[in-house]
Amino acid sequence: MHPIIETRALTKTYGSNGAAVHALRGIDLTIGRGEFVALIGPSGSGKSTLMAILGCLDKPTDGTYALDGERVEGLSGRELAEIRNEKVGFVFQQYNLLPKASVLRNVELPMLYAGVGRKERRQRGMELLERVGIPEKARVLPAALSGGQRQRVAVARALANRPALLLADEPTGALDQKTGHEVLELFADLHRQGNTIIIVTHDLSIAAMAQRQVEIMDGLIKVEEAA
Amino acid sequence: MFNGAFRERLRNSWVEMRENLTRSILQSLGVILGVASVLGGMSISDSMRKRSMELYVRMGGLDKLNVRQSAVVKEGAPTALQMANLGLRSADADEGEEMDTSAVSGISLRRDARARVRSPYADQERDVRGIGGDFLALDGYEVEQGRAFSARDIDTAAPIAILGTEAVAVFFPNGDAVGRTLRIGDTPVQVVGVLKERVFRFRKSNRNMFRWRNRIIALPNTLVARRFEGDQYHRVDRMAFRIRDLDAMAKFTKSLSSLLKANHRQQEDFRLDDVGARVRKQQSQGDVYDIIFMLSGFLSLIGGGIVNVNIQMATLKERIREVGVKMAIGAPGREVFKEFMTEALLLTAVGSLAGLVIGIGFSKIITASIGVPLHIDPKSFVSAYALAAVFGFVFALFPAWKASRLSPMEALRYE
Numbered sequence: 001m002h003p004i005i006e007t008r009a010l011t012k013t014y015g016s017n018g019a020a021v022h023a024l025r026g027i028d029l030t031i032g033r034g035e036f037v038a039l040i041g042p043s044g045s046g047k048s049t050l051m052a053i054l055g056c057l058d059k060p061t062d063g064t065y066a067l068d069g070e071r072v073e074g075l076s077g078r079e080l081a082e083i084r085n086e087k088v089g090f091v092f093q094q095y096n097l098l099p100k101a102s103v104l105r106n107v108e109l110p111m112l113y114a115g116v117g118r119k120e121r122r123q124r125g126m127e128l129l130e131r132v133g134i135p136e137k138a139r140v141l142p143a144a145l146s147g148g149q150r151q152r153v154a155v156a157r158a159l160a161n162r163p164a165l166l167l168a169d170e171p172t173g174a175l176d177q178k179t180g181h182e183v184l185e186l187f188a189d190l191h192r193q194g195n196t197i198i199i200v201t202h203d204l205s206i207a208a209m210a211q212r213q214v215e216i217m218d219g220l221i222k223v224e225e226a227a
Numbered sequence: 228m229f230n231g232a233f234r235e236r237l238r239n240s241w242v243e244m245r246e247n248l249t250r251s252i253l254q255s256l257g258v259i260l261g262v263a264s265v266l267g268g269m270s271i272s273d274s275m276r277k278r279s280m281e282l283y284v285r286m287g288g289l290d291k292l293n294v295r296q297s298a299v300v301k302e303g304a305p306t307a308l309q310m311a312n313l314g315l316r317s318a319d320a321d322e323g324e325e326m327d328t329s330a331v332s333g334i335s336l337r338r339d340a341r342a343r344v345r346s347p348y349a350d351q352e353r354d355v356r357g358i359g360g361d362f363l364a365l366d367g368y369e370v371e372q373g374r375a376f377s378a379r380d381i382d383t384a385a386p387i388a389i390l391g392t393e394a395v396a397v398f399f400p401n402g403d404a405v406g407r408t409l410r411i412g413d414t415p416v417q418v419v420g421v422l423k424e425r426v427f428r429f430r431k432s433n434r435n436m437f438r439w440r441n442r443i444i445a446l447p448n449t450l451v452a453r454r455f456e457g458d459q460y461h462r463v464d465r466m467a468f469r470i471r472d473l474d475a476m477a478k479f480t481k482s483l484s485s486l487l488k489a490n491h492r493q494q495e496d497f498r499l500d501d502v503g504a505r506v507r508k509q510q511s512q513g514d515v516y517d518i519i520f521m522l523s524g525f526l527s528l529i530g531g532g533i534v535n536v537n538i539q540m541a542t543l544k545e546r547i548r549e550v551g552v553k554m555a556i557g558a559p560g561r562e563v564f565k566e567f568m569t570e571a572l573l574l575t576a577v578g579s580l581a582g583l584v585i586g587i588g589f590s591k592i593i594t595a596s597i598g599v600p601l602h603i604d605p606k607s608f609v610s611a612y613a614l615a616a617v618f619g620f621v622f623a624l625f626p627a628w629k630a631s632r633l634s635p636m637e638a639l640r641y642e
Contacts, residue, residue: 058636081560082557096555113556
């Protein structure tokens with residue numbers, strides 16, 4: 001079985017010759033199905049760039065990247081959008097929910113882009129909200145929710161199209177310790193159910209919850225250790 | 228479209244519009260004013276046009292070919308040929324009718340004279356009109372009391388008269404004209420009919436354009452010819468043919484022209500006036516106003532469109548993050564483009580509706596203030612709406628395209 005993520009000599013350079021910034025300088029990373037990985041490193045290390053490329057939000061300058069067995073480095077913007085829609089679920093630090101749409105609509109959105117019919121969207125949306133533990137909030141607007149609840153909605157939305165990969169960027173960064181812990185428990189649950197999860201964080205105690213930590217430093221993988 | 232994405236976009240656009248009501252109103256202001264001015268302008272000119280059409284119909288209809296005398300002698304003494312010319316005669320009318328009896332559905336003849344008219348109440352020098360054929364119908368008169376002239380009355384030059392309301396008021400102020408006797412010149416004639424009063428005010432405040440028509444004192448044209456202005460040639464001052472069919476009219480006009488020329492020793496001492504053709508020509512000159520109104524609508528739509536692009540670009544800044552999120556969860560640029568377009572087009576649609584309502588109100592006020600009944604052609608609705616739709620579409624393209632071209636990464640990071 002192929003790994004979920006396989007990168008070879010991945011580099012990313014911003015700017016041109018004179019003022020070029022080398023954000024990634026050759027990343028070889030393999031993540032298997034069902035792994036729970038923490039991506040750690042100080043700010044400016046390139047971990048956000050790596051996450052953007054892993055999430056198909058950005059293209060590498062050089063190197064190869066296979067996501068779920070499919071090479072993605074040369075794809076067009078439209079094909080990348082399709083991959084993001086089908087294979088990647090994002091959870092952001094700032095939740096990034098659409099403020100004018102109800103919770104259920106937020107969760108349905110990825111399915112809408114995938115062309116899933118109305119009835120099925122509704123049904124799966126409710127299932128997902130049950131799974132993250134807030135089905136009773138389906139009709140309210142995100143503004144009426146607490147931070148922890150918003151992040152649960154974001155997780156439900158990320159799971160909408162049954163992605164191969166769940167990418168979380170500092171998912172507890174905006175939460176207090178207790179709710180942050182609850183959200184991490186949710187990730188742990190999802191991991192136990194077989195989802196592949198990557199959490200980007202600079203908090204080592206959070207990273208400790210993952211199976212495996214990958215530390216990025218100056219655009220390279222510095223240390224890899226399994227918990 | 229088929230999985231409800233269109234519906235969803237429409238719904239979201241509606242929410243977006245409602246949530247930003249002030250902005251939306253500002254954005255659609257250009258569309259509203261543009262549509263209102265196109266619709267208002269067009270319906271005002273349509274109303275005027277309709278009104279002048281009514282005028283011609285009330286004057287006896289558009290399906291008329293008038294023939295009148297005109298001078299051929301421009302200067303100096305007339306030539307012998309011109310002297311010998313007899314001018315318009317009733318024979319011309321008869322021959323004209325015989326030319327195409329199926330097309331001609333009515334003929335009117337007129338022979339005027341000036342005479343002293345006396346009744347027990349008044350004694351005035353007046354124009355008297357000798358009428359023949361279907362003059363009353365072709366000139367838009369209706370008999371109110373008594374009767375019209377019969378064919379026999381005209382054949383026998385019966386000493387009878389029909390009066391307009393003003394003539395009745397002057398010569399029989401008590402109103403009991405029918406059956407009374409008038410002396411015209413030295414001829415006593417009996418009043419057999421009174422015509423309905425004719426009133427037409429182009430605008431409410433205008434004076435009655437048909438006032439002079441109520442002054443009519445009508446006699447059989449044969450009587451006028453015999454007693455006042457007559458000769459053995461049966462000359463007439465004017466004649467008119469009613470021809471219902473448009474194509475037949477064109478053909479008839481041509482052949483009548485050559486017939487009359489042949490009858491008049493190859494001299495064009497007559498003028499043909501195809502009322503319908505003349506009115507159509509006049510009305511097509513009114514098209515210029517339509518173009519002017521269209522242009523003013525155009526300009527306000529362009530102005531509104533530019534304002535719209537500005538506002539749209541400014542709000543795009545606020546919404547970059549939202550676009551980034553949508554892209555991150557898999558919306559392709561095309562989808563973002565469609566969402567922005569839907570929003571702009573919904574705004575245009577709603578704005579145009581408001582514009583139509585305002586346009587109707589606007590034209591109501593204007594037509595009421597100039598005193599002309601309002602007439603809105605359904606075509607004006609369509610063209611005003613279509614114009615706004617085209618402009619809405621064109622001006623929505625740039626911001627939507629700009630939004631769809633955002634890089635998902637940068638959009639997400641945008642603060």
